[in-house]
Amino acid sequence: MSIGTLYLVATPIGNLGDLSPRAREVLSAADFLAAEDTRVTQKLLNAVGLPKKPMISYYEHNRRARGEQVLEKLLAGESCALVTDAGTPAVSDPGEDLVALAAENGVPVIPVPGACAAVCALAASGLPTGRFCFEGFLSVNKKVRREHLEALADETRTMIFYEAPHKLRQTLADLTAAFGSARRVSLSRELTKLHEETLRLTLGEAAEHFAETAPRGEFVLIVEGRAPDEDEGPDEQERLLAAAVEVRRRVADGQTQKDAVKAVSAACGVKKNALYRFVLEQDDT
Known part of the structure; x- marks a missing residue:
């Protein structure tokens, strides 16, 4: 047989x-x-x-x-x-x-x-499609979720995530903390349906948008990868210098250095560890 x-x-x-x-x-x-x-x-x-x-x-x-x-x-x-x-x-x-x-x-x-929702959303994202990685749904376990995103800190490929509407706001907050508010993201929902929509924003803009607008429908998030030369060159040095100035201002206003570095790195889109090292090096000079 x-x-x-x-x-x-x-x-x-x-x-x-x-x-x-x-x-x-x-x-x-x-x-x-x-x-x-x-x-x-x-x-x-x-x-x-x-x-x-x-x-x-x-x-x-x-x-x-x-x-x-x-x-x-x-x-x-x-x-x-x-x-x-x-x-x-x-x-x-x-x-x-x-x-x-x-x-x-x-x-x-x-x-x-x-x-396939992932491929459809990637094609419509306007972000690089030559190399990408599919990450699916992030875990609801906070520790596993944090470790997953930490492992993607240096990922240069475009990243694809799925998310349910009731968890979207938290996921945007976590992605912003991990990659910085300036990182580009495309959010596609209700693909091929009557109310299909694709938003192309930064993570910070997306978090602000959905803080005021209730998420509806299943989402596919296409997140820009880290630029290969993000930690090199004069542009990065200028960003670190500007971020360090903001860290010092916050510290002068009473915030701890640790909290100031964390907040500024998310707001400016610079890596937290790189900013912390830069601030320490400047303080030693």
């Missing part, structure tokens, strides 16, 4: 017109579907006029048990189309585990391309 095939079928992230003819063919021909939410997938099939299919729910909290169930069917010769509620399966998604399981057992895995 021949082994079945696992198809990774990208589904629309909003506009149903983005479901490709090939995706329709695969969804129609597959023996069964592995779906993040079977109710959502059934609505999609109904909306685009595709026949009802046997479905297995496959999501974050049941992926281990259901993965084995899907694999058993694949090894028995059945073909499976893996779908999420929206977008490309296995990218920042538990489908990653199913793909690994299929590959380990010699099951062919075939991607059926389509919508």
